[in-house]
Amino acid sequence: MNLKKCDVAEIIECFIMENNLKPDDKLPSERSLCESSGASRTLVRAAINQLIQEGVLYSRIGSGTFIKRPKVCRQLQNYIPFKTTVENEGRKFSTSVLSFQKIESNKNIARHLHLTLGYPVYELRRLRFIDDDPFMIDVSYIDAKRFEKLNEYDFSKKSLYKVLEQVYHTRIHKGQEKTSITFASRFESSVLSIKEGEALFYISGLARDENDSPVEYAKVVVKKDQVKFSCYLEN
Amino acid sequence: MNTINYLTPIYIQLRELLRTKIEEGEFPPGSVIPSDTTLAGQYGVNKLTARNAINALIGEGLLKRVQGRGVYVLYGKIEQDLGLLAGFTSTMNRNERKPSIKVLEFKTRTAGHKYATIFHINPEDEIYYIRRLCLADDESTSLEEIFIPRSAAKRLEGINLSIFSLREAFNLLGIRLERAYETLEIVEIDAQEARLLDTVDQRNVFLVRYSSQDHNGTTVEYGKCYIRGDKFSFSVNYLNSQSKSNGNGS
Numbered sequence: 298m299n300l301k302k303c304d305v306a307e308i309i310e311c312f313i314m315e316n317n318l319k320p321d322d323k324l325p326s327e328r329s330l331c332e333s334s335g336a337s338r339t340l341v342r343a344a345i346n347q348l349i350q351e352g353v354l355y356s357r358i359g360s361g362t363f364i365k366r367p368k369v370c371r372q373l374q375n376y377i378p379f380k381t382t383v384e385n386e387g388r389k390f391s392t393s394v395l396s397f398q399k400i401e402s403n404k405n406i407a408r409h410l411h412l413t414l415g416y417p418v419y420e421l422r423r424l425r426f427i428d429d430d431p432f433m434i435d436v437s438y439i440d441a442k443r444f445e446k447l448n449e450y451d452f453s454k455k456s457l458y459k460v461l462e463q464v465y466h467t468r469i470h471k472g473q474e475k476t477s478i479t480f481a482s483r484f485e486s487s488v489l490s491i492k493e494g495e496a497l498f499y500i501s502g503l504a505r506d507e508n509d510s511p512v513e514y515a516k517v518v519v520k521k522d523q524v525k526f527s528c529y530l531e532n
Numbered sequence: 533m534n535t536i537n538y539l540t541p542i543y544i545q546l547r548e549l550l551r552t553k554i555e556e557g558e559f560p561p562g563s564v565i566p567s568d569t570t571l572a573g574q575y576g577v578n579k580l581t582a583r584n585a586i587n588a589l590i591g592e593g594l595l596k597r598v599q600g601r602g603v604y605v606l607y608g609k610i611e612q613d614l615g616l617l618a619g620f621t622s623t624m625n626r627n628e629r630k631p632s633i634k635v636l637e638f639k640t641r642t643a644g645h646k647y648a649t650i651f652h653i654n655p656e657d658e659i660y661y662i663r664r665l666c667l668a669d670d671e672s673t674s675l676e677e678i679f680i681p682r683s684a685a686k687r688l689e690g691i692n693l694s695i696f697s698l699r700e701a702f703n704l705l706g707i708r709l710e711r712a713y714e715t716l717e718i719v720e721i722d723a724q725e726a727r728l729l730d731t732v733d734q735r736n737v738f739l740v741r742y743s744s745q746d747h748n749g750t751t752v753e754y755g756k757c758y759i760r761g762d763k764f765s766f767s768v769n770y771l772n773s774q775s776k777s778n779g780n781g782s
Contacts, residue, residue: 302722303677311645343722350719351739370715373614376772471771477609478718478736478761496718496736496761521718521736528614528768530712 305336305344310353313364320366324354352522368525369427376469378456379425379433388428394453395422395434395488399441406438409503409514417441421452424488431489432523438514457513458504467506469513474502476526479518489520496521542577546585549575554594554605562669564602565595610668614714614768619699620666620674629668635693636728637663640682650743650754651681658682662693665728672730674759684752698753707752712744716766721758731760738764 309330318324325333330341345362348354355365371382383390401415410418418438425433437457439447444467450460461467479499486493498519506512550571553559566574568582575582586603589595596604610627612618624631639661648655660680666673678698680688684707691701702709717739726732738759746752 307644307646314645314649347722350721352717352719368717373768374770376770376774469772471769473767473769475611475765475767476716477765478738496720498718525715525717527713527715530614530616530714532708532710 300334300336300340302340302343302347305330305334305340306347308334308336309344309348313353318364320364322364323360324362324364326361352525368523370525370527373474373526373528376472378458380456383427389426391426391429392453393424393426394451395424397421397448397452399448402438406514410438410440410511412440419444419447421457423452427523430523431520433517433519434485434488436516439512461512467512469504470507470509472502472504474500476500481518485518489518491520498524498526543581543584543588546571546575546577546582547588550585550589551594554589559605561605561607563605565605567602607669609765610673610763612764612766614716614766619697621697621699624668627668630670631697632667632670633694633697634665634667635662636665637661638689638693640689643681647679647681647754650679651684651751653681653683660685660688662698664693668763671763672728672760673763674757675725675729676755676757678753678755680753681751684746684750702752707746709744709752710747712742714740714742716740718761719758725758729758729760731762734762737761738766 309324313324324330327338327341327345330336331338334341336344345354345356349356349362352365352368354362356362369383369386369388371377371379380390398420399417400420402410402412402418404414406412406418407414407416410416412418419441421437421439423435423437424431425435441447444461444465447460452460458469461469477499479497481489481491481493481495481497483493485497486495498517498521500515500517500519502515502517503511504513504515550559550565559565565586568579568586571577571582571585572579586595590597590603594606596606598604607629610623610629612623618626620633621631640658641661643651643653643655643657643659645655647653647659648657651659653659659682662676662678662680664676664678666676682688685702685705687705688701691704693701696704699709718736719739720735721729721737722735723732726735729737731737738761740757740759741755742757743751743754
C-alpha cells in the first residue's frame with residue numbers, strides 16, 4: 298500500500314470519529330497506530346505533527362498524544378464581542394489593560410480616523426486571556442476630544458463598545474477588518490509568552506457608527522494556536 | 533518625515549523619485565526598472581548614488597534584485613474579500629494578477645468515514661480528489677486539496693482542470709454554488725509542502741478550510757487550502773446586528 302502522510306492523518310481522524318474521542322482523551326501509541334494503519338513510524342509521526350499543527354491533537358512529552366479542544370471560532374461577519382464567543386464555548390475570558398494614554402495622531406491614525414495630523418487620540422492597549430492564557434493584544438485608537446474622559450473607565454472590567462454606547466451614545470454599526478500574518482516582536486513575544494518571531498494573526502480594523510463615521514481604529518495581534526476565524530459566504 | 537527639497541542629499545532625492553514612479557504606476561509591479569547605469573546617465577548622477585537609491589528601496593521591500601535579470605518592482609499582497617463567494621481565478625482577476633493552476637493529482641477514491649460525514653454520503657461512495665498548486669503571475673500562492681462527491685459532479689473527470697478553473701468546470705456541469713462556510717487559521721507546513729509553495733524559509737501559512745453548497749443545500753465541495761501569508765491578506769466587512777443595549781429595537 299502506497300500510503301502518504303495525508304492518508305495516515307485521515308486514518309487517525311477517522312479513528313477519532315469512530316471511537317467518539319473527546320478533548321483530552323488519549324490517542325493510541327505510535328506503535329499501535331503503525332500496526333493498525335500499516336504505515337511506517339516516520340509517516341505516523343509526520344501525520345501526528347500535521348494534526349498537531351492543525352489543532353486536532355496536542356502532545357505531552359512522556360505522556361503521549363491527546364485530542365485537543367477545538368480552537369475558539371470567531372465569526373467575522375456579524376459583530377459578536379470576543380468575550381461572548383469565548384464564553385459561549387464554555388471558556389473563561391479576561392482582560393488586563395497594558396496602557397491607556399493620550400497621544401498625538403500620526404499620519405496613519407489620522408488618516409483612518411479622518412482626523413488631522415497631531416489630533417489628540419486615546420491609545421488603549423489591552424491584553425486578553427482565554428482560561429488565563431494570554432492570547433491577544435488589542436490596540437485601539439479613539440478621538441480623545443469626541444470621547445472626552447474616556448480614560449476614567451476601567452477597561453479591564455468594562456467593554457469599550459458598551460461604554461461608547463451607554464455614555465457617549467455612539468453605537469458601532471459596522472466596520473472593516475483586514476487579516477494578515479505577522480511575526481511577534483520582542484514586546485509581543487514577552488507579553489504573549491511565545492518566542493520572538495513566531496507567527497501571529499495581524500488584524501487591522503476600522504469600526505464605524507450609524508453615520509458611517511470612523512470611531513475606532515484597531516490593530517490587533519492574535520496567537521495562532523487558540524483561535525480560528527469563520528465566515529459565511531453567499532453568492 | 534521631512535519634506536524633500538533641493539538641499540536633501542541626492543541619493544534620497546533619487547530614492548523618492550523612484551518611489552513616486554512606482555506608486556504612480558510608471559514602473560508597474562513585475563516590471564524591471566532601468567539599471568543603475570541608465571539612471572545615473574539619465575539624471576547625471578554617480579552610479580554609486582543610483583545604486584544607493586535602489587538599495588534603499590530594496591531594503592524597504594518595494595524592489596527585488598534578481599541575479600542576471602535586473603531589479604524588479606514587487607507586487608503588493610492579493611486581497612481576498614471573505615464576503616464574496618469567489619473562486620481563485622476571479623480573485624486573481626480582481627487583483628489584476630495572471631492566474632495559473634498546476635494539477636498535481638486527480639483521482640477517484642472511496643469517501644471513507646471522514647468525508648462520508650462531511651458530504652452526508654456512505655463511506656463506500658466515491659469522491660473525486662484534486663490536489664493543485666495555484667500561482668499568481670507564475671509565483672506559487674496556494675496549495676489546495678479539494679474533495680467532491682461523485683454523485684454531485686458526474687463526469688468531472690472529463691474536464692481538463694489545467695485549462696478550466698473549478699468554477700468553470702462546475703458551470704459546465706450545471707452546478708451552481710449558492711453558499712459556503714469557511715474557516716481561517718495559521719499553521720506550520722512541512723518541508724515538502726513548503727518546497728511546493730516556494731516558501732522554504734517561512735513555513736507559517738494560512739490554512740483555509742471551506743465547504744460549498746448548491747441551491748439544494750447539497751455539499752458539493754470541501755477544500756483545504758494552504759495560502760502564503762506574504763502573498764495574501766483577507767478582508768471582511770462586518771455588521772453589528774445586536775440589539776441596542778438601551779432597549780430600543782433596531
